[in-house]
Amino acid sequence: MSTTLYRGGAVVTPAVLAAPGAPDAPSALLVADGLVAWVGGADEADGLADGADDVVDLRGALVTPGFVDAHAHVLDTGLARAGVDLAGCGSLAEALAAVRAAATGAVGRRLAAEGSPLTGWGWAEDAWPEGRPPTRDELDAAAGGAPVYLGRVDLHAGVVSTSFAEVLGLATLPGWRADGLVTGAAHAAARAAVRDLPADAREARHRGALESAARAGIVAVHEQSTPETDTRAGLAALLALTADPVSALPLVTGWRAELCETADDVRALAAAIPGLAGVGGDLAADGALGSRTAALRVPYADAPDGWAHPAGRLALTAEQVSNHVASATRAGVPAAFHVIGDRALDEVLLGFRVAAEVEGVDAVRAGGHRLEHASMLDAPALAALVLLGLTASVQPAFDDAWGGDDGTYAARLGRGRAASLHPLADLRAAGVPLAFGSDSPVTPFDPWGAVRAAVRHRTPDQRLPVGAALAAHTRGGWAAG
Numbered sequence: 001m002s003t004t005l006y007r008g009g010a011v012v013t014p015a016v017l018a019a020p021g022a023p024d025a026p027s028a029l030l031v032a033d034g035l036v037a038w039v040g041g042a043d044e045a046d047g048l049a050d051g052a053d054d055v056v057d058l059r060g061a062l063v064t065p066g067f068v069d070a071h072a073h074v075l076d077t078g079l080a081r082a083g084v085d086l087a088g089c090g091s092l093a094e095a096l097a098a099v100r101a102a103a104t105g106a107v108g109r110r111l112a113a114e115g116s117p118l119t120g121w122g123w124a125e126d127a128w129p130e131g132r133p134p135t136r137d138e139l140d141a142a143a144g145g146a147p148v149y150l151g152r153v154d155l156h157a158g159v160v161s162t163s164f165a166e167v168l169g170l171a172t173l174p175g176w177r178a179d180g181l182v183t184g185a186a187h188a189a190a191r192a193a194v195r196d197l198p199a200d201a202r203e204a205r206h207r208g209a210l211e212s213a214a215r216a217g218i219v220a221v222h223e224q225s226t227p228e229t230d231t232r233a234g235l236a237a238l239l240a241l242t243a244d245p246v247s248a249l250p251l252v253t254g255w256r257a258e259l260c261e262t263a264d265d266v267r268a269l270a271a272a273i274p275g276l277a278g279v280g281g282d283l284a285a286d287g288a289l290g291s292r293t294a295a296l297r298v299p300y301a302d303a304p305d306g307w308a309h310p311a312g313r314l315a316l317t318a319e320q321v322s323n324h325v326a327s328a329t330r331a332g333v334p335a336a337f338h339v340i341g342d343r344a345l346d347e348v349l350l351g352f353r354v355a356a357e358v359e360g361v362d363a364v365r366a367g368g369h370r371l372e373h374a375s376m377l378d379a380p381a382l383a384a385l386v387l388l389g390l391t392a393s394v395q396p397a398f399d400d401a402w403g404g405d406d407g408t409y410a411a412r413l414g415r416g417r418a419a420s421l422h423p424l425a426d427l428r429a430a431g432v433p434l435a436f437g438s439d440s441p442v443t444p445f446d447p448w449g450a451v452r453a454a455v456r457h458r459t460p461d462q463r464l465p466v467g468a469a470l471a472a473h474t475r476g477g478w479a480a481g
Contacts (some may be wrong), residue, residue, distance in 0.1 A: 255280060280334075
């Protein structure tokens with residue numbers, strides 16, 4: 001057995017998270033064959049030093065548990081890393097210049113050799129002075145007619161070139177717009193084509209994404225797989241890639257967003273993907289605020305004239321939710337839903353309540369079920385989460401990126417509604433379990449940034465203590481599956 005004693009640091013444990021600054025906080029830990037065997041203070045460390053194979057002086061360094069990212073899209077993250085990074089573009093003109101450079105450079109040549117379209121990720125039209133995304137005519141000119149897909153930052157919309165649209169027949173699908181903007185079914189078809197990769201290219205994208213997570217201090221990732229982001233076989237390959245501890249990659253637990261009507265459906269899905277943690281995850285009840293696809297009780301404050309769905313659009317009914325939750329509860333598998341808008345939350349919680357009437361509240365509470373994002377929570381919704389025993393899988397970086405008086409949320413909803421988003425402190429005070437994630441590539445793998453965003457929430461009343469934020473990004477993720 002190989003042992004290493006680390007001493008002279010500040011070691012974060014569950015007790016420290018519960019009571020930061022306690023005078024008896026541990027300063028040392030002993031690792032035996034890769035496992036933490038002991039944590040304690042300086043006096044006990046003195047007695048262990050002679051028997052350890054190695055002794056490391058931490059010199060006051062902070063030692064925390066490894067982070068868990070409770071909501072990410074690994075393949076999309078890998079695809080984003082391999083494509084054109086549009087997140088840093090300050091204008092539409094700059095984004096088109098980046099596409100032009102990539103199309104004639106190494107990125108374009110590599111993707112063409114793979115038979116893949118030129119892809120770019122992370123654009124947000126409201127951050128650009130032009131106030132709009134590229135059109136397909138502009139993409140045709142920038143890329144010389146090559147197939148192009150550019151994904152919006154929230155992954156709920158994209159723009160495509162003419163050649164890409166024609167090959168896939170996107171103009172015949174719901175969600176197609178003549179200028180090349182795609183949402184709904186047209187966007188789903190575009191994303192499916194982008195992730196249709198040879199096995200070696202897919203594994204390279206998986207590895208690239210997970211290595212970036214590891215560099216950020218993340219030791220486990222909850223993959224939120226959907227038919228739009230990956231296939232069942234792709235998810236199974238990802239889970240197998242990290243199942244061996246010697247892989248040195250973060251452990252991936254998988255959730256699959258396929259709607260189930262019976263317990264047999266749940267069992268069949270779990271059997272088809274060995275190691276599946278839950279059914280649902282990013283099973284979408286609506287879309288996103290940035291693309292005006294999240295379902296709201298009150299219409300968007302800035303919906304353009306003629307906008308097809310000025311209050312967004314529901315993607316699931318309460319009946320579908322209740323059948324899925326009841327089936328998952330009966331099969332003993334956790335369920336979860338993507339829900340952002342308050343109208344969508346109403347529908348999802350109604351479905352949960354109906355399932356609880358059928359299966360029993362205690363059975364639903366014991367199911368380990370989750371809500372992903374849960375951005376617009378009022379007091380009745382909080383009470384329902386507590387009653388139903390739901391975990392909130394949330395992304396503090398969303399508030400940092402799009403909150404504030406002049407942010408995207410304020411533009412979409414008005415400042416009053418925007419200030420009520422992501423009520424982290426209210427969730428904690430109500431006793432709702434929290435699990436932090438990034439939704440990468442929507443926001444990057446950056447757990448310390450998420451902790452900072454939670455502690456510095458743009459609405460002061462919703463700020464969390466550091467210990468609570470750290471707990472949500474470590475223990476919270478493990479507890480949430």
